[in-house]
Amino acid sequence: MNDKAAAPRRTAKLATPTSLGKDARRDISGALNALLADFFALYVKTKNFHWHVSGPHFRDYHLLLDEQADQLFATTDVIAERVRKVGGTTVRSIGHIGQLQRVLDNNAEYVTPLDMLAELRDDNAQLAQRLRETHGVCDDHGDVATASLIEIWIDEAERRTWFLFEASRAGEAPGR
Numbered sequence: 001m002n003d004k005a006a007a008p009r010r011t012a013k014l015a016t017p018t019s020l021g022k023d024a025r026r027d028i029s030g031a032l033n034a035l036l037a038d039f040f041a042l043y044v045k046t047k048n049f050h051w052h053v054s055g056p057h058f059r060d061y062h063l064l065l066d067e068q069a070d071q072l073f074a075t076t077d078v079i080a081e082r083v084r085k086v087g088g089t090t091v092r093s094i095g096h097i098g099q100l101q102r103v104l105d106n107n108a109e110y111v112t113p114l115d116m117l118a119e120l121r122d123d124n125a126q127l128a129q130r131l132r133e134t135h136g137v138c139d140d141h142g143d144v145a146t147a148s149l150i151e152i153w154i155d156e157a158e159r160r161t162w163f164l165f166e167a168s169r170a171g172e173a174p175g176r
């Protein structure tokens with residue numbers, strides 16, 4: 001058998017049985033894989049800032065970012081396994097994540113602490129919005145289980161956004 005003929009058979013081996021239709025499988029897996037790439041990208045960025053943050057609020061920011069990174073990383077496995085449960089296949093490498101991620105990397109040599117908090121605040125707010133959009137995809141296909149998980153991830157993204165917003169106000173002048 002040549003490679004072309006073997007490919008569909010190999011893919012079929014990964015088609016987890018599900019009562020969701022073919023379109024649901026494709027749409028939900030696609031949306032979840034993009035989210036998964038975003039979670040990985042935001043995890044690495046949050047860790048990057050955790051490692052490189054400096055200044056008088058070092059301890060607070062360093063610990064806050066570690067807590068948020070842990071939460072992002074913990075979610076990645078749940079998203080990936082959800083993709084497999086609905087019969088899809090998921091990301092396989094850092095390169096694959098790079099192709100799918102919508103969160104922008106920040107490779108700057110130095111970022112001020114307040115710029116770090118502001119950037120992560122916006123990234124998490126955008127992530128919440130993308131999660132809401134994916135919730136809509138799940139609703140369209142009656143996938144209540146994925147929708148239910150997404151509701152928790154939206155709340156967590158909003159909590160991270162809230163903490164980053166409040167922490168970033170430490171740099172505001174009094175009376176502002």
Ligand SMILES: [Fe+2]
Nearest residue numbers: 050051062066
């Ligand atoms: Fe650390």
